[in-house]
Amino acid sequence: MGDIINTSDAIKDTSHLTFQCPILTATNYPIWSLRIKAIFKAHGIWESIEPGTDVDQKKDNAAIAYLYQSLPEDLILQVAGCTHAKEIWDAIKTRHLGVERVMEARLQTLKAEFEAARMKDxxxxxxxxxxxxxxxxxxxxxxxxxxxxxxxxxxxxxxxxxxxxxxxxxxxxxxxxxxxxxxxxxxxxxxxxxxxxxxxxxxxxxxxxxxxx
Structure with a gap:
């Protein structure tokens, strides 16, 4: 099975477009965070994460609900004590900081490979x-x-x-x-x-x- 599944309650915007909710794994944090950010922006609730202050309670609750849908069960239990979406987001980011650094190192390697690439005769x-x-x-x-x-x-x-x-x-x-x-x-x-x-x-x-x- 892939790391993206349809949620039981389809996430829809005002145009009735259906989104797919990415599920966080041990290795996909960079892509997961980008997709979640895009979904939150589409729903107008990214402000619950950035800046994450003076957020409308309904938007904060919606962000928490979407985050719960995108997390594995064991991680939901670990962040259950968080009361705001930003707290959950920051906790997840801290947990996957090592993974993110590895990804950044790989990106630097790819960037160097791209810049050095030359076609042979x-x-x-x-x-x-x-x-x-x-x-x-x-x-x-x-x-x-x-x-x-x-x-x-x-x-x-x-x-x-x-x-x-x-x-x-x-x-x-x-x-x-x-x-x-x-x-x-x-x-x-x-x-x-x-x-x-x-x-x-x-x-x-x-x-x-x-x-x-």
């Missing part, structure tokens, strides 16, 4: 793009999203010299602030295939000339 566009996408996926899973524009600029600056003319053309033709990563990868891949075909044909011509000579 023998590497294919598809393979290098998959490597960047993989780093982005791992980063997102840890709570930090690598923006589309960052991915686009990375691949255009990390490709070998043989692609530089195409990279310059792409920069002139498209808006780097809005173009999608997969679109840039597609253009580079098409260029790669054309140049590869041209190289193959030239090699074939050279063999024919050598044979005829």
């Amino acid at each position: 023998s590497e294919k566009i598809d393979d290098f793009a998959a490597k960047l996408s993989g780093i982005a996926s791992k980063s997102a899973a840890l709570g930090t999203v690598i923006e589309e524009t960052t991915l686009v600029r990375k691949i255009l600056t990390a490709i070998p010299e043989k692609f530089l003319n195409m990279a310059a053309t792409i920069e002139q033709l498209v808006d780097l602030k809005t173009v999608k990563f997969h679109e840039v990868v597609g253009r580079l891949k098409a260029y790669e295939e054309r140049t590869s075909l041209k190289t193959t044909n030239n090699s074939h011509d050279q063999l024919l000339l050598s044979y005829e000579g």
Whole structure:
């Protein structure tokens, strides 16, 4: 079973959209806290956590109810003595501080890996793009999203010299602030295939000339 389940009483906003309530585990605190924060903001009750002072009692009670729905039973018993949502939130944060630090260390490693990534001359566009996408996926899973524009600029600056003319053309033709990563990868891949075909044909011509000579 995954770490996200539908609550018995579906959480709905004023537009009658159904939310899923994330369940806190031993390892998912960073993602859990982001999701809970988003749900609380959608319901207008995040103020019960930040700043957590002079909070309307109904909002505080609602926040406590949602937190209880997202906690495992053993943890609910441990925070049952807390009277306000902020107290519960802070207790959970303190409990998972070690996990958060590990996540931050992993994010720093991924950031360094992303910044150092360079495409080799023998590497294919598809393979290098998959490597960047993989780093982005791992980063997102840890709570930090690598923006589309960052991915686009990375691949255009990390490709070998043989692609530089195409990279310059792409920069002139498209808006780097809005173009999608997969679109840039597609253009580079098409260029790669054309140049590869041209190289193959030239090699074939050279063999024919050598044979005829």
